[in-house]
Amino acid sequence: MNFKGKDIISLRDFKKEEIEYILQKASEVKEGRHSNSLKGKVLASLFFEPSTRTRLSFEAAMTLLGGNFFGIADPQSSSTQKGETLKDTIKTISGYCDVIAIRHPFEGAARASADVTEIPIINAGDGSNQHPTQTLLDLYTIKEQFGSLDGLNIGLLGDLKYGRTVHSLSMALSFYNVKLFMISPELLKMPIHYAQYLENKGIKYTETQNIFDVGQDLDILYVTRIQRERFGDLQEYEKVAGSYKINLEVLDKLNKKIKIMHPLPRVDEIDDSVDKTDNAIYFEQAHNGIPVRQAILGLVTGAIQ
Amino acid sequence: MSDQHYRVFKIENGTVIDHIVPTMALKIIDILGIRDKGLVSIGINFDSGKTGKKDIIKFENVYLDKTETDLIALFSPHATINIIKDNKVIEKRKIEMPSVINSIIKCPNPTCVTNNYRDCDTKFIVERFDENSTIVRCYYCEKETTVISELIK
Numbered sequence: 092m093n094f095k096g097k098d099i100i101s102l103r104d105f106k107k108e109e110i111e112y113i114l115q116k117a118s119e120v121k122e123g124r125h126s127n128s129l130k131g132k133v134l135a136s137l138f139f140e141p142s143t144r145t146r147l148s149f150e151a152a153m154t155l156l157g158g159n160f161f162g163i164a165d166p167q168s169s170s171t172q173k174g175e176t177l178k179d180t181i182k183t184i185s186g187y188c189d190v191i192a193i194r195h196p197f198e199g200a201a202r203a204s205a206d207v208t209e210i211p212i213i214n215a216g217d218g219s220n221q222h223p224t225q226t227l228l229d230l231y232t233i234k235e236q237f238g239s240l241d242g243l244n245i246g247l248l249g250d251l252k253y254g255r256t257v258h259s260l261s262m263a264l265s266f267y268n269v270k271l272f273m274i275s276p277e278l279l280k281m282p283i284h285y286a287q288y289l290e291n292k293g294i295k296y297t298e299t300q301n302i303f304d305v306g307q308d309l310d311i312l313y314v315t316r317i318q319r320e321r322f323g324d325l326q327e328y329e330k331v332a333g334s335y336k337i338n339l340e341v342l343d344k345l346n347k348k349i350k351i352m353h354p355l356p357r358v359d360e361i362d363d364s365v366d367k368t369d370n371a372i373y374f375e376q377a378h379n380g381i382p383v384r385q386a387i388l389g390l391v392t393g394a395i396q
Numbered sequence: 397m398s399d400q401h402y403r404v405f406k407i408e409n410g411t412v413i414d415h416i417v418p419t420m421a422l423k424i425i426d427i428l429g430i431r432d433k434g435l436v437s438i439g440i441n442f443d444s445g446k447t448g449k450k451d452i453i454k455f456e457n458v459y460l461d462k463t464e465t466d467l468i469a470l471f472s473p474h475a476t477i478n479i480i481k482d483n484k485v486i487e488k489r490k491i492e493m494p495s496v497i498n499s500i501i502k503c504p505n506p507t508c509v510t511n512n513y514r515d516c517d518t519k520f521i522v523e524r525f526d527e528n529s530t531i532v533r534c535y536y537c538e539k540e541t542t543v544i545s546e547l548i549k
């Protein structure tokens with residue numbers, strides 16, 4: 092499979108075989124193969140909005156395989172503040188690097204960037220739209236834990252309306268034989284067009300407001316944050332958010348073998364006391380960002396075949 | 397031929413768009429533009445046996461191509477296109493919904509890149525359509541939207 096020069100912008104663009112191929116390369120990288128394969132390659136990491144974790148993960152991924160990076164981390168310092176257009180910025184920077192990772196507050200910025208350069212573009216998050224490397228590391232983590240994605244019961248908990256991570260993850264999971272359980276307050280239900288997308292793909296899903304309705308059936312619980320800004324009334328927020336927090340007491344009522352995932356950073360939706368249980372895999376999940384991004388950087392630059 | 401046809405200027409050469417959903421003619425002119433080669437006559441709310449009322453547009457000396465006339469599908473999928481040369485209809489053309497629509501629609505998402513950089517023009521993928529509505533997906537922000545006339549630039 093040839094990924095050289097390919098952009099990684101949206102899960103929408105992927106075939107199942109391509110996802111599988113990336114996951115396979117990521118496990119090869121994690122096993123220690125492909126070392127130094129990015130030697131001589133340069134990443135431009137263009138973060139037009141701050142996201143320290145994602146940026147460091149890309150930069151570490153590049154460095155650990157022997158590559159170099161330069162970038163902008165502070166949107167205030169970038170020339171776009173002086174009115175340069177996005178496309179001109181991308182065209183200019185394309186002359187200095189082999190691959191670009193872009194994070195941008197506007198949806199579609201990565202796609203628009205890809206329109207004007209032959210250099211592969213990796214979307215590191217475009218507004219509320221897509222964050223494909225997060226989704227791929229989520230899939231990788233599930234596969235690593237369970238050996239396969241097929242046959243799993245996966246709960247998505249929290250803000251399913253605005254949560255980019257769960258939209259993108261559920262689209263990717265639709266390639267597999269999984270059952271999805273959408274657990275959210277009524278106000279933050281999965282938007283109808285995503286639900287339709289899943290239905291069209293033949294994915295079975297259940298919606299509920301109460302985690303305990305389905306908690307015994309779940310292999311995985313993917314937790315996301317419920318943001319206060321989504322509620323007009325602070326009391327309403329406190330009431331709702333409280334019932335979507337995972338602590339030891341809640342965990343005790345779920346499937347004993349359940350694995351808890353979270354895209355991080357968290358605020359208080361998972362209590363620290365959960366961290367040391369065997370159920371918590373969210374730090375492993377975050378660490379898997381490195382081999383997954385290494386595999387992607389290697390594939391799109393042609394350094395890994 | 398009834399008198400009615402002469403209420404809109406008769407053309408010897410050019411393009412006639414007939415059976416347009418009433419009052420959509422101005423929207424169609426908006427997207428097709430007025431060419432500088434000849435008269436453009438627009439009839440609105442004509443009586444029509446078929447639909448009750450209809451609009452009609454005639455472009456004199458202008459031959460619209462299929463990619464242009466297919467854009468009319470957004471407003472009036474049952475309109476008919478006749479290409480006239482030397483007073484004869486040389487082509488009767490049906491409108492087909494295009495699979496991609498460039499430029500003419502605005503994205504309703506305020507934080508879409510196309511609404512924030514002047515050099516990012518819009519592009520929409522037609523997801524599905526029926527008699528009553530057309531659902532498109534922004535190629536950039538990926539949000540789906542129903543095409544309504546307010547979104548036409």
Ligand SMILES: [Zn+2]
Binds near residue numbers: 508509535536539
């Ligand atoms: Zn858009």
